[in-house]
Amino acid sequence: MGYRVGWPLWKVVLQMSGSINFRVEVLEDVEAGVFVARSPDIKGLVAEAPSIHQLKHEVEVLAIDLISHQCSLDGSSVHVIEGDLRPDMRFVTQAA
Numbered sequence: 001m002g003y004r005v006g007w008p009l010w011k012v013v014l015q016m017s018g019s020i021n022f023r024v025e026v027l028e029d030v031e032a033g034v035f036v037a038r039s040p041d042i043k044g045l046v047a048e049a050p051s052i053h054q055l056k057h058e059v060e061v062l063a064i065d066l067i068s069h070q071c072s073l074d075g076s077s078v079h080v081i082e083g084d085l086r087p088d089m090r091f092v093t094q095a096a
Contacts, residue, residue, distance in 0.1 A: 002086070005041040011071065011078045024059055024089045026052075037089070042066050052089075059087050 003013045005022040014020045022041040029036055029048075035055045039045040044066050049055035063085045071078040 005067070005085075011076050014078055014080070014084060019084055019086060021086050021088050022063060024087045025092045026055065026089055027092060039063070039087075043070070056087060056089065059089070060085060063087065 002019065002021045003010060003017070005020055007013075010020060022039055024037050024039050024045075027036045028034075032048075034048045034050055035052055036048045037046070037055055037059050039059070042063055045059065045062055047055060047058040047062050049058050060082065064080050064082065067078070067085065068080050071080070
């Protein structure tokens with residue numbers, strides 16, 4: 001595990017190293033036939049897809065968009081591209 005989104009100076013680390021991690025919690029919604037992901041590190045990141053492979057892709061694309069938008073709002077000069085962000089995906093049990 002490397003440096004994570006939300007830790008102090010994470011934007012500086014991203015600019016210098018070109019890569020950073022973020023946590024993703026994954027649930028399987030059996031009734032709907034999809035996997036659902038959310039990130040406690042990236043505000044607004046919620047995605048769903050019918051397979052884990054597709055979900056990972058959706059999460060990566062959405063994370064780039066959300067972080068780029070956040071950085072533009074706060075005046076940061078961080079440029080995020082595909083491959084910069086590495087999701088640390090973990091399955092969590094669904095509450096009954």
